[in-house]
Amino acid sequence: MTGRAAQLRSAARFASRLYGEQGRAAYHAYVRRVPFSRLRFAPGRDDPYPIYEQIRAEGPFIVTPLGNLATVDHALCKEILRSRRFGVEPEDSTGPDEDFDLSFLNRNPPDHTRLRRLVAPAFSPRRMADFRDGVERTVAGLLDDAAGSGELDLVPALASPLPIAVITDLLGVPDADGEAFTRYGVALGGALAGLRSLRHAQEVMTAGRDLELMFAGLFDLRRREPHDDLISALVAAEGDQVQPQEMVPLCILLLIAGFETTVNLIGNAVNALLDHPDQWAALVADPGLAGAVVQETLRFDPPVQRTARISFDDTELAGQRVESGRFVNVLLGGANRDPAVFCDADVFDITRTDGADHLAFSSGIHHCVGRPLAELEATVALRMLAERMPGLRRAGAVRRRNSTLIRGPLSLPVTRGTASVFNR
Incomplete structure (x- = not known):
């Protein structure tokens, strides 16, 4: 009974902090009308771009309700992201939160450098060439499965299963349960911007526990039977380049990043193309433009909308004093429309020539190590979609993710249309 009472008290304290923080955020958003806070709630969560322009109009920086800074200025965002005097955690930090460890994503050098270097070869140009055929086969199979229905939801039909298949293959997860991995990705990816509810907290705990058990079993298997996969490479480096307690967080990071970036990139791309029928028609006429669509989507409506850096020193940027230990919210979605x-900047144009400098x-x-793989998957998916479903159009309203950090559709109903051509 004592243990049960302690659990209830702990849950009550957690709920009080969680909903208290949400209440304060809502006050700043709806009562004080603070633009940064309004990004967290509808309609700003659904369409943040008008709010980014309000922030831009206030100057290079705004001060958040917590006393930190935020900017949508592209030059400042780029400078902060590239500066070695800004980091993802305090310079004297003893390490990330054990409850939500995202490996090198929330570590400064030298740990960041060591762990990133370990996985970087898996995303080399040679490996991307090896992956292309597999990605094309996966997309073809998913589109074949969708051929029998006039209407489909593009997210579960294509955008979600593709990256799950690819990242589990890269890691070396045999007989991966796609639906389970999708749940894990959605739960953990949604927690990057903070927990939304007690139910969400339970989903995150369950996903973390299940993945930890699965990866621990895979480590044991690959110690006995090594394969040509990333988990085998981690096991081979155990105790030298990577410590045992670092291996599960590293694999979970790769799973989340491999899923979240690609599923939302594909969803945002198709959503933008259907919003701009002339751009969809241009892609259908020349499917070779798929790579350009990917880059313009990354600029126009990126899957990751923001990140943050903490200053290691007292410094000044664009006339703004930035004290040591102060966080700067780097609003990537706003910077990409500077x-x-x-x-x-607010026009979706797949033929634009000035989009290469986006910060998606x-x-x-901390430039995304998996960028080549995400771009490959999205490019192949969009090219084959245009080739095999040229009559694609909307069949219902888009339902978006409930997140201010990760942006993308949870549901994107479409119909193949009368011009669809399968099995060319």
Whole structure:
């Protein structure tokens, strides 16, 4: 009875903190109308771009309700992301939160450098060439499965199962349960911006526990039977380049990042194309433009909307004093529509020539290591979708993720249309 009472008290304290923080955020959003806080709630959560422009109009930086800073200025975002005097955790930090350890994503050098270097070869140009055929086969199979229905939800039909299949293959997860991995990805990815409810907290705990058990079993298997996969490489480096307690967080990071970036990139791309029928028609006429669609989507509506850095020193940027230990929220979605960098920044144009400098994958030492794989998957998916479903159009309203950090559709109903051509 004592143990049960302690659990209840702990749950009550957690709920009090969680909902108290949400209440304060709602006050700042709805009563004080603070733009940064309004990004967290509808309609700002559903369409943050008008709010980014309000923030831009206030100057290079705004002060958040917690006393930190935020910016949508592209030049400042890029400078902060590339500066070695800003980090993802305090310079004297003893390590990330054990309850939600995202490996090198929330570590500074030298640990960041060591762990990133360990996985980087898995995303080399040679490995991407090896993956292309497998990605094409997976997309073809998913589109074949969708051929029998006039209407489908693009997220569970294509955008979600593709990255799950690819990242579990890269890791070396045999007989992966796609539906379970999708649940894990959604739960853990949604927690990157903070827990939303007690139910969400339970989903995150369950996902973390299940993945920890699965990866621990895989480590044991690959110690006995090594294969040509990333988990085998981690096991081979255990005790030298990576410590045993670092291996599960590293695999979970790769799973979340491999899923979240690609599923939302594909979903956002198709959503933007259907919002702009002329751009969809251009892709259908020339499916070779799929790579350009990917880059323009990353600029126009990126899957990751923001990140944060903490200053190691007292410094000054654009006339703003930034004290040591102060966080700066780098609003990537706003920076990618900075009119000082991008012509007609609010226009989705797959033929634009000035979009290469987007910050969708961050910049500096934390530039996304999996970028080549995400771009490959999305490019192949969009090219084959245009080839095999040229009559694609909406069949219902988009339902978006409930997150201010990760942006993408949970549901995107479409119909193949009368012009669909399968099995060319």
